[in-house]
Amino acid sequence: MQRSLLTLLLPLFLCTSVRAQLPGEWFAILDAMGTELPLGIQLDEQDGAITGSLVSPGQSEARFDFTTSSFDGQRLQFTLNDLGASFSGVLDGKELRGVFNQARVDFPLTFYRYRPQGYPVSDGPVTITQRSQQPTDFPYEREAVTFPGGAAGVTLAGELTLPTKGKPRAAIILVSGSGPQDRNSYLGSQINHSPFLVLSDYLTREGYAVLRYDDRGVGESTGDHNGATTRDFGADAGAAVDYLKQRKDFRKIAIGMAGHSEGGLIAPIVAAENEDLDFVILLAAPGVPIDSLMLEQRRQVGTATGMPAQLIARDEPGLRSAYTFIKESPALDQDRYVDGLYALFEKRMDNLPTALRNSIKDPRAFNAQYVVPLSNPWLRSFLAMDPTPYLEKLTIPTLAINGLKDTQVAAESNLNGISIAMAKNGNKDATVLPLPGLNHLFQPADTGAPNEYGTIETTFDPLALEMIGNWLNERF
Template sequence: MATDRLLRDVTFSNAAVTLSGSVTVPDHAVGSPGVVMVGGSGPSDRDNDTHFPPIRRHLVEAGIAVLSYDKRGVGGSSGDWRDATIDDLAGDAVAALDFLRAQPGVLPGTTGLFGHSEGGWIVLRAAARHDVPWVVANGCPGMTPAVQDRYALAAILRQITGATPDGVDAALAAYDRIVEAGRRDADLAEAARSFRSAPLPRVFDEVFDEFWAEMDERLWDFTKRKQDHDPTPDLLRLRCPLLAVFGGADELVPVASSVGLFATAACHPDRHPRSTLTVEVFPHANHRVQVGTGLAPGYLDTLSRWITRR
C-alpha cells in the first residue's frame, strides 16, 4: 500500500538508551497531527506483534503521522526492558513524542500518545508528567498488574478440563503467595518455595510450569517492581483528554471494573478541567479489540475520528 512505502526506519535516544522505530508521515502539503504508539508487556516490538500495522495504515490514510518503536532490548533498541521501571519506559515514550514532533510536516501541538495494555500505563504516566495534548489507552487495565494478572489467570484456570472450583481457588492462593513474596522483596528461589508450599491439582501443571520456565531473576525483579503499579494517581494528574478503549470480551482485563476506575478518577474534584474522559467498549472484541481475525467493526474510524477532533 502507499502508506507502507512512506514508512521509514528511525533512531532516537532517551539518556543512554537508543531506541529504534518506524515513522510514517502522510504525503501532503499541510501539516499533520501525530501519534506515538507504545506496545504492551514483554518484549514488544514496533509492530506489537501484528497488532499495530493495520491501525498505523488507517491512521496515516486519515492524515495522522505515526511513530512506533521497539521496546528496550527488542529489535534494534538497546538496553533491556527487564531492567526498566515504568518511569524509564514513560521516558522512552516522551523521547519518541519529542522526536515525532520535530519531524517535517508534523504539527507538534496536536501530537499525542497511544498505548496498548501495559503501554496504556506507560502513556498515562508520560501524559501525567509532560505536556501532551491527548492520550489513548487501548485495553489498559484500571487496576494494578497484580490484580489484573489474577483475573486473567482465573479465566485461564477455569477453562482447563478437569478444573474444579476448589482447585481454582487453590491455584489462585498459590498466585497470591507469589505476589506476597514480591511485596517482601523475596528472591526468585524464595518465591518458588512460597508458591509450592501447598499442593496443587495436576491439571494446572502446564500453566504454572510455563510461568516458571519463563521466569529468571531479572524478570522476577521487573515483576516485583511493576506488580503494584496503580494508574489512578496518573489519571488524576492528567491535563488532557483521554480516550479509553476496550474489547467487551477481553479475556485478560476486567473491563467493567476498569471502566469504573477510569470514571471514578474522571469524577474526582481535583481532576483538571481539560482532562475529559471518553470510553468506547466494542462488544465481543478481545484484548486487542479484535473480533475473529480482524479489528472490531467501527474501531478504526472511532480512533481516527477522536484523534482528529482533538
Template sequence: MNVNLNEIEVTINSAFSLAGTLAIPTDITQPAPAILIISGTGENDRNGNGKGLNVNIYKDLADILGKMGFVTLRYDKRGTHASGGDFNETGLWDLVDDSIACVQFLKSRQEVDPHRIFIFGHSEGASIAPLVHTKEPVHGLMLISGGVENLVHDTIPRQTGQALEELEQAKGIKGFLIRLLKVKEKAKKQTAAFIEKVLSSTTPTIRFKGKKIGAKWFREHAALNISDYISQVACPIIAISGSNDIQAPPDHARKFAEAATGEAEWHVIPHMNHILRKYEKPHTMLGLLKEYKSLFTTPIDAEFVKLLEQWLRKHTTTQPS
C-alpha cells in the same frame, strides 16, 4: 490497505537507542498532528508481531491513522528486535522513559505539530501513557484495552484463576486427570511462590523454575497505583475496551474516564476482543492464542476506528491547552 505513507526508519535516543518507524502521510503540506503508539506487554516487534503471533496490530493502526492524516511513531521496545538494551533488565519506569524520549522525538520533527501530539496506549501501554503525560505532556490520550488495576496483585491472579477454572471444567479423561493430580491447587501455590520471590528480590532479574525473569518490571508494576497518575491527567482522554476482552476487564474503560480530572469519554464496543478485532464466538483464556491466530487477516473493528476518528477530529480542531 492502500495508504499513501512514507515510512522512515528512525532512531530514538533514550538510555539505549530505540529503533522505530515514523509513518508520514505523503500529502501533508504543513506540520501535522502525530500519534505515538505504545504497545502492550511482551517482546513483540513495533508492528505487534512475534513468537508466531503475527497480528500486525500496530502496523494496521499506523496505516489507519495515516489515512486520517496523522503522523505515527511505533518502535521496538528496549532490548527487543532492533532496539538496544536488555529486555529482561527493563523495568516499567524504563519503558516510561523510552516513551518520553519518543514524545520528545516527535516534538523535534519538522513534519509534526508539537502542540498536536497524542499517545495511543494499548494494553500495558494504556497504563504507561498517563505516566508519560505527567512528565512530558501531550495533547490527548487514547487508553485502549487497558485496566485500572495492579498487574501483579490483580491482573495476574485474575487471569491465572480464570485459566485454572477452565482447566478444572475440562471433560473426559483430561478433566479427570487434572482434578486427580490437583493441578489447580499446585498452580495457585506456584503463582503465589513466584510473586513472593519476585517482590522480595532486589536484582533486575531472577531465576524461577530455571527461567530468567524480569523481576524489576514486576516489582515496579506491583508498586504502581495507576489511578494516582490518571487523576493528574487534565488533557482529553478517550478510553475504549471491547465487550469480548478477557485479558482486561471491559468496564475499566469507564474507570479510566472517571479517574481523570479533565475531559474524558469511554466506550465498550460490542464483540471486540483485546486485539481490536470483532469476535462473536465463545472464547476462553486457554484458547486465546488459537483465537488470535484465526484473526490474522481480519481488519481492526470498524466501530473502533470510527470512534477514534471522531475523537481525533474533535481534538485536532481545538486549541492546545
C-alpha cells in the same frame, strides 16, 4: 502475562536411571493457535549437567542453544533467551510433557522419542499467510527514524508515517504491550497479526502522523529488553515525545500517545511526567492495581481455556500472598527476594491436595514454576504498580476503549477504574467506551481466550478503528 498451571496436573515420577533416558533427540508438534509448528530438541549430558538446543525445522535450519537448563530427575526446564521462550515439563517414560512459553503465552507441549505425524516438514518452511487487513500500498510518506532512548546505550529505531499533502492533523506515538515487540507489534508466527501496522496505516490515511518503534533490544533498536521494567519502557516512550518535539516540522502540532495493554499504563505515566503530551488513547489499558488485574486475568483466561475451576481456586491464595509479598518488598535484594518467595510457596504446600503433596519429591523444584517467573525483574516491578495515581493526573483529552471479551485486561473492572479516576480529577474531555464482542487485540471473538487470537482473520476490528478515528477527528 498469564501463567498456565497445567503443569500441576502432570504426574511426577521418580524412576531409576531416568537421567540416562533423557539425552538424545526429542520431537514435538506445537499447536500454535491453529498453526502446527514442528519443534525438536537435542539433549546432552556433560559432567552430570543437562545441556541442549532447539530447532524449528518448519521455520528455519537454525539451531538455538539453551540459555539455561536443568533436570532434577523428574522435571526438565530450559530457557531460550534469544527466542524469549522457555519449557518446563515432566519425564514420563518416553514422553516429556509440559508447557512451552513464548512471549508470555503458554502452550501445552509434549516431546516424543519418535517423530510424530507432521514432523519433519518435507515441503519447506511453514507458510505464514498475509492477513487481509495488512496494508499492501502506502499512499503516504514513510520515514525511517532513529532517536535516543530513555537510557544510555539505548537507541530506538522505527518508522514515522505522514500524510503526503499538508501538515498532519496531529501526531500519535504508539506504545506496545508486554513482551518484546517490534514497531508493528507483530505477535509472532503463532498469532501472525501486526496490530500497530494496521492501526498506523488507518490513522495516517486519516491525516495523522504516526510514530511507531521497535522496543529496546528488539529489531533495529539497541539495549537490553530482558532486564528492562515498565519504568524503563516509559522512559523510552518519553524519549519518543522528546524526539517529535525537537523536530521543526512538528512545531505547533498536537502530540498524543496511544498505548495498548501495558502501553496503556505507560501512556498515563508519561503524561503525568511530561507536559508536552496533548492527548492519550488507552487501548485495553489497566485501570486497577496490577496485582488485582493479574488475578482476574488468571481467572478469566483459565476459564476461557478450560482450566478446571478447582485449579483456579486452589492456587489463587498462594499467588495472592506472593503478590502482597512483592508489593511489600521493593527494597529486598534479589537473592533475599527469591528466598522469600520460595519460603512463601513452600509454606503454602500444606494446603495442596494430599495426593499431589505426597508426589512432590523436591519442593523447591516444584515451586520453581511459580518463583522463577516472579523473579523476573520486569514482572516483579510490574506487579507492584498501580495505574490509579497516574490516571488521576490525566486532565488532557483521553479516550479509553476495551473489548468486553477481553480476558487479559477485563473490560468492566478496568474501564470502571479509569472512569472513577477521570471523575475524581475532573477531566472534562474523557471518553470511556466498552466494545461488545471484541477481545484484548480488538478482534471479533468467540471466547476471548489468547489461544483464539491466531485463528481470527481480522487484525483490528474496523468499527474500533473508526471509533478511534472519529474521536480524533472531532478534536483535530
